[in-house]
Amino acid sequence: MKKLVIGAAAAAAVTxxxxxxxxxxxxxxxxxxxxxxxxxxxxxxxxxxxxxGPLAPKFGGKIIVFNLNATAVEGEPKKVMAIAEFPSVAAAQRFYNSPEYTAARKFRVASTEGSVVITEGFVPPKQ
Structure with missing residues (x-):
């Protein structure tokens, strides 16, 4: 029962x-x-x-996190942490695969070591 209450409280906080x-x-x-x-x-x-730098807004995106020296609290992540938010996963994928970003991406790939993922965010259930 305690886990259910904590889970419900966490879901309420996110909502x-x-x-x-x-x-x-x-x-x-x-x-x-x-x-x-x-x-x-x-x-x-x-x-x-x-x-x-100027490309994300052209696809409805905005940079919501950009830190050149993020502090790790678990595991061994890399130093730079960046998160761009888009209206949808499809919009994020259009940005990533666009000719403009593909041309820019080659510089990041050649000059960094790490990972990039595209994922959908959380939408709370309708009440």
Whole structure:
């Protein structure tokens, strides 16, 4: 019973947080592109940032997390943590596969080591 109460409290907290940001009214989950990497070549990475920096808004995206020196509390993640939010997973995939980002991405791939994932976010159940 204790786990059920804690789980319900956590779900309620997420629902309240989403409502505060306006996400509770969304009918489809937002898409997120999450990147975690270490920079190996600063000049190449600077070129990536120059090319990729202005692209996300063209696909309805916005950068919601960008930290060049994220602090690990578990495991061994890389130093850079970046999260871009899009209206949907499809929009995130359109961004990632666009000719513009594909051209910029080659600089990141060549200058960093790490991972990038695209995932959908949480949409609370309707009450």
């Amino acid at each position: 309240i947080a989403l409502a505060a940001t306006g996400h509770a009214q969304d009918t489809q989950p937002h898409g997120y592109m999450i990147a975690n990497y270490t920079i190996k070549d600063q000049a190449g990475y600077n070129k990536y940032m120059e090319e990729a």
